[in-house]
Amino acid sequence: xxxxxxxxxxxxxxxxxxxxxxxxxxxxxxxxxxxxxxxxxxxxxxxxxxxxxxxxxxxxxxxxxxxxxxxxxxxxxxxxxxxxxxxxxxxxxxxxxxxxxxxxxxxxxxxxxxxxxxxxxxxxxxxxxxxxxxxxxxxx
Amino acid sequence: xxxxxxxxxxxxxxxxxxxxxxxxxxxxxxxxxxxxxxxxxxxxxxxxxxxxxxxxxxxxxxxxxxxxxxxxxxxxxxxxxxxxxxxxxxxxxxxxxxxxxxxxxxxxxxxxxxxxxxxxxxxxxxxxxxxxxxxxxxxxxxxxxxxxxxxxxxxxxxxxxxxxxxxxxxxxxxxxxxxxxxxxxxxxxxxxxxxxxxxxxxxxxxxxxxxxxxxxxxxxxxxxxxxxxxxxxxxxxxxxxxxxxxxxxxxxxxxxxxxxxxxxxxxxxxxxxxxxxxxxxxxxxxxxxxxxxxxxxxxxxxxxxxxxxxxxxxxxxxxxxxxxxxxxxxxxxxxxxxxxxxxxxxxxxxxxxxxxxxxxxxxxxxxxxxxxxxxxxxxxxxxxxxxxxxxxxxxxxxxxxxxxxxxxxxxxxxxxxxxxxxxxxxxxxxxxxxxxxxxxxxxxxxxxxxxxxxxxxxxxxxxxxxxxxxxxxxxxxxxxxxxxxxxxxxxxxxxxxxxxxxxxxxxxxxxxxxxxxxxxxxxxxxxxxxxxxxxxxxxxxxxxxxxxxxxxxxxxxxxxxxxxxxxxxxxxxxxxxxxxxxxxxxxxxxxxxxxxxxxxxxxxxxxxxxxxxxxxxxxxxxxxxxxxxxxxxxxxxxxxxxxxxxxxxxxxxxxxxxxxxxxxxxxxxxxxxxxxxxxxxxxxxxxxxxxxxxxxxxxxxxxxxxxxxxxxxxxxxxxxxxxxxxxxxxxxxxxxxxxxxxxxxxxxxxxxxxxxxxxxxxxxxxxxxxxxxxxxxxxxxxxxxxxxxxxxxxxxxxxxxxxx
Numbered sequence: 001x002x003x004x005x006x007x008x009x010x011x012x013x014x015x016x017x018x019x020x021x022x023x024x025x026x027x028x029x030x031x032x033x034x035x036x037x038x039x040x041x042x043x044x045x046x047x048x049x050x051x052x053x054x055x056x057x058x059x060x061x062x063x064x065x066x067x068x069x070x071x072x073x074x075x076x077x078x079x080x081x082x083x084x085x086x087x088x089x090x091x092x093x094x095x096x097x098x099x100x101x102x103x104x105x106x107x108x109x110x111x112x113x114x115x116x117x118x119x120x121x122x123x124x125x126x127x128x129x130x131x132x133x134x135x136x137x138x139x140x
Numbered sequence: 141x142x143x144x145x146x147x148x149x150x151x152x153x154x155x156x157x158x159x160x161x162x163x164x165x166x167x168x169x170x171x172x173x174x175x176x177x178x179x180x181x182x183x184x185x186x187x188x189x190x191x192x193x194x195x196x197x198x199x200x201x202x203x204x205x206x207x208x209x210x211x212x213x214x215x216x217x218x219x220x221x222x223x224x225x226x227x228x229x230x231x232x233x234x235x236x237x238x239x240x241x242x243x244x245x246x247x248x249x250x251x252x253x254x255x256x257x258x259x260x261x262x263x264x265x266x267x268x269x270x271x272x273x274x275x276x277x278x279x280x281x282x283x284x285x286x287x288x289x290x291x292x293x294x295x296x297x298x299x300x301x302x303x304x305x306x307x308x309x310x311x312x313x314x315x316x317x318x319x320x321x322x323x324x325x326x327x328x329x330x331x332x333x334x335x336x337x338x339x340x341x342x343x344x345x346x347x348x349x350x351x352x353x354x355x356x357x358x359x360x361x362x363x364x365x366x367x368x369x370x371x372x373x374x375x376x377x378x379x380x381x382x383x384x385x386x387x388x389x390x391x392x393x394x395x396x397x398x399x400x401x402x403x404x405x406x407x408x409x410x411x412x413x414x415x416x417x418x419x420x421x422x423x424x425x426x427x428x429x430x431x432x433x434x435x436x437x438x439x440x441x442x443x444x445x446x447x448x449x450x451x452x453x454x455x456x457x458x459x460x461x462x463x464x465x466x467x468x469x470x471x472x473x474x475x476x477x478x479x480x481x482x483x484x485x486x487x488x489x490x491x492x493x494x495x496x497x498x499x500x501x502x503x504x505x506x507x508x509x510x511x512x513x514x515x516x517x518x519x520x521x522x523x524x525x526x527x528x529x530x531x532x533x534x535x536x537x538x539x540x541x542x543x544x545x546x547x548x549x550x551x552x553x554x555x556x557x558x559x560x561x562x563x564x565x566x567x568x569x570x571x572x573x574x575x576x577x578x579x580x581x582x583x584x585x586x587x588x589x590x591x592x593x594x595x596x597x598x599x600x601x602x603x604x605x606x607x608x609x610x611x612x613x614x615x616x617x618x619x620x621x622x623x624x625x626x627x628x629x630x631x632x633x634x635x636x637x638x639x640x641x642x643x644x645x646x647x648x649x650x651x652x653x654x655x656x657x658x659x660x661x662x663x664x665x666x667x668x669x670x671x672x673x674x675x676x677x678x679x680x681x682x683x684x685x686x687x688x689x690x691x692x693x694x695x696x697x698x699x700x701x702x703x704x705x706x707x708x709x710x711x712x713x714x715x716x717x718x719x720x721x722x723x724x725x726x727x728x729x730x731x732x733x734x735x736x737x738x739x740x741x742x743x744x745x746x747x748x749x750x751x752x753x754x755x756x757x758x759x760x761x762x763x764x765x766x767x768x769x770x771x772x773x774x775x776x777x778x779x780x781x782x783x784x785x786x787x788x789x790x791x792x793x794x795x796x797x798x799x800x801x802x803x804x805x806x807x808x809x810x811x812x813x814x815x816x817x818x819x820x821x822x823x824x825x826x827x828x829x830x831x832x833x834x835x836x837x838x839x840x841x842x843x844x845x846x847x848x849x850x851x852x853x854x855x856x857x858x859x860x861x862x863x864x865x866x867x868x869x870x871x872x873x874x875x876x877x878x879x880x881x882x883x884x885x886x887x888x889x890x891x892x893x894x895x896x897x898x899x900x901x902x903x904x905x906x907x908x909x910x911x912x913x914x915x916x917x918x919x920x921x922x923x924x925x926x927x928x929x930x931x932x933x934x935x936x937x938x939x940x941x942x943x944x
Contacts, residue, residue: 033898034901072919096906112895127923
């Protein structure tokens with residue numbers, strides 16, 4: 001027996017993208033206004049979970065063919081690499097650097113090495129959350 | 141190039157080994173590895189001329205300046221000698237291993253990576269002037285030795301031997317660390333050179349004797365002295381190149397090195413001399429006696445190594461006596477330290493070649509059991525010649541280098557009659573007698589090793605393989621070492637000037653200003669004296685006993701295994717495993733609720749105790765914000781949802797109610813203007829509800845009902861305790877502000893110094909970045925844990941027999 005989930009599926013198709021866009025916004029806005037890698041990662045994961053609830057795990061796996069374990073590993077590596085990059089410049093471990101640049105389209109923008117670290121956090125959060133949910137969900 | 145960087149060259153080279161093995165598998169990886177020790181050997185050899193003159197080199201690399209920890213490479217006569225041994229024997233062993241280990245069947249990348257790590261570690265041990273980094277490298281040798289012994293990790297015996305060696309040497313290493321820390325407390329420095337400079341003051345300190353004993357424990361475990369030697373015979377499960385390199389020529393001599401290096405610090409003490417000389421001599425006679433019990437070729441060599449290490453150790457102990465005698469440079473006592481270093485070099489040459497021969501026999505006949513071997517003389521003539529040279533040198537016969545150092549050993553033991561302190565005037569006579577007995581057994585096992593393998597009757601039906609001579613490449617290294625054995629006999633004084641005297645000057649700086657002042661001349665013939673008659677006695681008695689060996693060897697079987705040191709080790713391991721297991725089972729119930737009870741009760745206890753001890757209970761209701769209607773509504777919803785969870789009969793209700801709790805808290809965050817927290821809380825709630833729904837099917841139904849039936853007083857108490865504690869902490873924290881709030885600091889610095897606007901996020905990624913880094917690491921570990929639990933299904937039944 002299969003329940004009728006047309007409404008859920010239709011809504012999901014739109015809402016997922018909204019959530020994802022919001023996640024990206026929140027991730028980048030994090031340094032000045034509420035948000036950051038952790039929340040961004042969780043929001044992204046929730047978008048994918050929504051997809052999984054509306055459709056099913058095999059379908060979602062086909063749409064997003066990402067190995068989440070590898071994703072978490074990559075995230076961890078990025079975080080550690082950012083933290084240790086400061087050693088090369090002969091400053092203590094985990095010293096961040098930032099400056100303001102005039103970029104086309106964006107205007108004056110602040111670029112911060114903390115963002116790189118946040119990318120690592122983001123990837124780990126998405127990776128681990130999805131690993132856990134997928135592993136438990138697939139378990140018979 | 142700076143010396144201190146050279147230590148790390150092998151470990152850096154190790155990074156490329158896996159790549160070379162994968163990409164250039166047609167070429168045996170050993171050929172690339174060979175370049176490393178060979179090049180290092182040549183480089184260090186260029187330092188020889190100036191070190192011979194008494195020159196030293198120091199090079200420093202700062203590591204943790206705030207703790208005063210640095211890598212300091214200090215090259216003097218002693219460390220250069222060891223460095224040359226490590227790189228020289230290392231090159232020969234790698235060359236030998238190229239033919240010993242098959243490139244198609246063996247995991248060469250593992251082997252050579254471990255070997256190179258060991259090489260770096262060993263160079264670090266002998267060159268470090270800083271005690272803490274010395275300890276670091278010391279443990280690294282134990283770890284790489286562990287990995288190399290367990291190289292054939294599918295064999296039970298290999299893993300057993302590896303674990304045993306690690307347990308014993310790491311135990312010793314930790315003791316040694318304690319000794320080092322005491323030394324640094326006494327002297328106010330980690331530098332060995334500075335400690336030596338203030339040796340007389342150190343000897344007055346209360347900690348002195350403790351430091352001495354602890355450091356000796358480290359040296360004795362590493363150098364396989366009685367009663368810690370038991371790991372070395374089991375370490376013979378390692379591939380033979382490893383046994384030749386680590387467990388005979390280099391690593392086991394780290395303890396000797398440490399004793400030699402710290403002699404100037406500790407020699408003042410009577411305990412030092414008695415312990416080093418006594419334990420060394422006892423080890424020598426004990427191990428040489430039990431070497432004859434062994435049936436395995438490598439077992440014989442292992443016991444002989446233990447015995448020879450004891451010999452060198454005892455010489456260093458006797459050498460410490462020179463510290464106490466006025467003008468010792470003119471007495472016979474001066475021979476002890478010289479003999480120690482000289483024998484160390486000789487031992488490396490003959491024992492290295494013997495180990496390689498044992499490996500060749502294993503490789504070409506398929507067995508190392510001496511009862512099955514015999515009559516290989518005509519089949520393996522080159523191997524036989526090398527084995528004969530090595531064994532006779534070990535037995536102390538001319539014209540081989542072992543004869544010279546054995547004579548000096550006896551001279552040094554006899555010299556103790558000139559020494560009349562520390563009640564030596566009564567006991568000295570024991571030393572030459574025990575040394576003589578040990579030498580007799582050394583003579584017998586040397587002959588036993590070579591003649592029971594190569595002479596006698598050939599038994600082809602007993603051998604797994606058709607015996608034949610080894611390939612030429614495998615013979616290069618042992619033949620080279622055997623040639624050295626003979627050569628050193630003819631040019632002992634050249635070796636003495638180049639290598640031994642600079643090392644002796646480093647061990648006995650109080651006797652000699654420079655290596656040239658070491659006034660010792662080695663000669664093969666020095667007239668009819670006591671040493672010569674003792675040697676002749678060794679040959680006569682030893683020869684006679686070897687002739688009748690078959691008649692009395694079975695006496696060894698009378699000695700029961702049940703009271704051996706090995707048995708003691710096994711029992712101790714069983715006890716600790718079993719004990720730890722039983723202890724854990726008392727509180728590890730397997731139910732998460734039990735663990736939560738432990739955690740909560742402990743937390744409550746600690747927090748309440750701290751509050752109580754600091755008299756921190758305070759309730760102050762002034763300065764409160766007004767309570768609005770929203771707060772009240774949300775709190776009521778919160779309490780209602782919590783009660784619903786407790787009272788709900790179905791799990792679905794509980795999950796939904798739990799979600800309601802989370803969302804209410806998020807709303808509270810919104811009201812108190814914490815948008816970051818609110819956002820995170822909302823998303824987390826959403827995802828955890830989804831997770832619960834997923835896990836819903838897997839949760840057992842019945843157990844929950846049972847749980848609800850009983851009211852548990854203990855649990856209620858814990859729950860109440862947690863609630864009361866949290867309330868008290870919150871109220872007390874609000875009521876007293878002895879420190880200014882840290883948020884002011886964040887507000888001031890967040891834009892100027894951290895370049896951000898959102899304090900919460902800047903705290904996460906910058907101020908407290910370490911926390912976040914470790915948190916995401918923990919997240920990753922949790923993910924891996926869930927995968928292992930669910931996908932791999934390591935159930936109890938499968939887990940029990942992982943060996944089969």
